[in-house]
Amino acid sequence: MSAGGLASGKPDGEWLRVHPATPFVRGWVALAAIGYFFGRDSFERMLQGQPLIDDRLAGRAPWLLGAGALMLVLAVLSFILSWYFTRYQVAEGYVRVNTGFLFKQQRQARLDRVQAIDIVQPLLARIFGLAELKFEVADAGESAVRLAYLRIGDARQLRATILARASGVRLDPAQPEAAAPEAPEQQVLQVPPSRLFGSLLLSEQTVFIVLGAAASVVLSALTENRAFFLYLIPAVLGFVAAYWSSFNKGYNFTAAISPDGIRLRYGLLDTQAQTLPPGRIQALKVAQPPLWRLFGWYRMQVNAAGYGAGANNGEAGSRTTLLPVGKWEDVLNMLALVLPDPGTADPVRVFQQGVNGLDSDGGFVTTPRRARLLAPLGWRRNAFAATDTALLMRSGRWWRQLVVVPHQRTQSIALQQGPLARRFGLADLVLHTTAGPVAPRVIQADLREAQGLFDAQAARARAARRRQTSEQWLAQVDQRPTPAPQQEGQQRG
Amino acid sequence: MPTAAIDPPGITWLRVSPKYVTVRLVEWALGNLVMVAVLSLPLVFVRLGWWRWPPLWLAIGLPAFMLLLALWRLVLIPRQVRAIGYAEREDDLLIRGGIFFQRVMVVPYGRMQYVDISAGPVERGLGLCTLKLHTASAGTNAGIPGLPAAEGARLREQLSARGEARLAGL
Incomplete structure (x- = not known):
């Protein structure tokens, strides 16, 4: 591997430290807590016009001050030591990070195993122009490599370097010292704040809140207990916090495509920029809560190997969101990015049927009519369809959803049948994928169809695995920056 | 109840050792008998007059029901292993x-x-x-x-x- 160099043309393989301001950006909470603890009492006394230090404590003041100062010094020292001993290196196809001075840890991750790279900027880091870089590999747990904090420019440069190495792009042999250029990108969509706001107002959460509020008003009227509302204050605060966090996370959501993969950017105070290299998305879900149908809005979520499960966990929840709220054209655009080759002649119609359709239009195979007792609403919706490159599973009459799994991402497949399903000659087919918010499952399919799909899907996954040869996406065949269905979608939109 | 197999036709399955039934029996005994014994304790206490609650029918009914379930599971074990x-x-x-x-x-x-x-x-x-x-x-x-x-x-x-x-x- 030729020497590409990191930021500002440093030689390859040099061990670097993160930015010196890191300890303070990271530890400001601890410092603030110490300051608050020792300062509050004095401050209150000052407001009350009393002497700064309690008379009873006055004799011991030097000791207290000394203890406080010692704690402060220890905290600062430990932050500085942890900064000093944290070093990283990108060389020979690996990224390595050494941390710790008492308990040392050395970690290395293969660059071509990268599943996703995120650049995260919490508010304080953003003020200082710093950013955290997260490097994800296929491991359910925490991020493989976290570098906090780098200068934002250095973080971008490092991301470009890592992605360039991981993609197997050929560096210019004439200028081995030149830093890897950032891959050009093209913006695909943007979510306006008004739509995000509307989507939050019409979310499931809001429905529950309205129902809960109505119930509590009725209850308080019936019991004539005026103080009842007081108990609701914590709940209201919780909901406000939840709405705020959704708004903060989803604000100014933009998606762009580059040869390095899909770039997602979002955030109001804390901003985040995710890069999902091509072919790293394991499964995808397009969902529509009932109220969103008024405006034709959809939500898209993905399973990516590095992001792990934690659908309820705020951070993972936002990272697995491919589109917080979007119109049908946006959905088609994102589908085109994730699935550049949809494997059918008429992808727009097939996906349209998958998301909104009923019955067998577009090649879908539904739950047989004899099972309509088992699924009176859903039997015309529950369906699957296989294209040359992916399996589509749709379900839900009111909470509509479509799950898409590329054939080459199928891990294992299980055919399941319980006693009730056996009565109706049905079976479920479960596709296992990495942890995440999407759980692909063909519900209540005819037993014959399910068996056929089981065999066919195993064969298709096998063929797709054969075609996929390398983890380095640019080293593979051609790559398509502007996929075909995207244009079709825009014409339709 | 029909229990036709759902597996795709034309596959010769290798079966696991019949001795595995013994393993399942031991697991069954450990799990179910202990549970039935624990659930029978109220019955003993009620009979001895230490407890006033639960009523006798409940104290008998619950462990009896669990015992029936356990026996049902026991009967199924050989077939499950064969499956x-x-x-x-x-x-x-x-x-x-x-x-x-x-x-x-x-x-x-x-x-x-x-x-x-x-x-x-x-x-x-x-x-x-x-x-x-x-x-x-x-x-x-x-x-x-x-x-x-x-x-x-x-x-x-x-x-x-x-x-x-x-x-x-x-």
Whole structure:
């Protein structure tokens, strides 16, 4: 591997430290807590016009001050030591990070195993122009490599370097010292704040809140207990916090495509920029809560190997969101990015049927009519369809959803049948994928169809695995920056 | 109740050792008898006059019901063990199991991340082992219990070799 160099043309393989301001950006909470603890009492006394230090404590003041100062010094020292001993290196196809001075840890991750790279900027880091870089590999747990904090420019440069190495792009042999250029990108969509706001107002959460509020008003009227509302204050605060966090996370959501993969950017105070290299998305879900149908809005979520499960966990929840709220054209655009080759002649119609359709239009195979007792609403919706490159599973009459799994991402497949399903000659087919918010499952399919799909899907996954040869996406065949269905979608939109 | 198999036709299944029934029996005894015994305690206490609650019918009914359930499970064990099967195909391993809740699973060799062999005290006494396959998905809950130790070792080697030959990324 030729020497590409990191930021500002440093030689390859040099061990670097993160930015010196890191300890303070990271530890400001601890410092603030110490300051608050020792300062509050004095401050209150000052407001009350009393002497700064309690008379009873006055004799011991030097000791207290000394203890406080010692704690402060220890905290600062430990932050500085942890900064000093944290070093990283990108060389020979690996990224390595050494941390710790008492308990040392050395970690290395293969660059071509990268599943996703995120650049995260919490508010304080953003003020200082710093950013955290997260490097994800296929491991359910925490991020493989976290570098906090780098200068934002250095973080971008490092991301470009890592992605360039991981993609197997050929560096210019004439200028081995030149830093890897950032891959050009093209913006695909943007979510306006008004739509995000509307989507939050019409979310499931809001429905529950309205129902809960109505119930509590009725209850308080019936019991004539005026103080009842007081108990609701914590709940209201919780909901406000939840709405705020959704708004903060989803604000100014933009998606762009580059040869390095899909770039997602979002955030109001804390901003985040995710890069999902091509072919790293394991499964995808397009969902529509009932109220969103008024405006034709959809939500898209993905399973990516590095992001792990934690659908309820705020951070993972936002990272697995491919589109917080979007119109049908946006959905088609994102589908085109994730699935550049949809494997059918008429992808727009097939996906349209998958998301909104009923019955067998577009090649879908539904739950047989004899099972309509088992699924009176859903039997015309529950369906699957296989294209040359992916399996589509749709379900839900009111909470509509479509799950898409590329054939080459199928891990294992299980055919399941319980006693009730056996009565109706049905079976479920479960596709296992990495942890995440999407759980692909063909519900209540005819037993014959399910068996056929089981065999066919195993064969298709096998063929797709054969075609996929390398983890380095640019080293593979051609790559398509502007996929075909995207244009079709825009014409339709 | 009809219990026709749901697995695809034309596959010769390898069955696990009949001795695995013993393992299941021991597990059954440990789980169910202990539970029935614990649930019978209120009955004893009520009979002795230590407790006033629960009423006698409940104190008898609950453990009796659990005992019936346990016996039902006991009767099913041999059939459940006979239902477990696996088949090595060219590119993937098939595993089936269950009578009422049937499951057939296909695990491609190229998707296997690692293979575990474990044996509890009872299994070890009978010369059996349990083989577990792990893919990148936590949902792949693929285990073959009750394999003879030699067959387990052979299968593990076979799976590792085939997995290496057909290794795919994620």
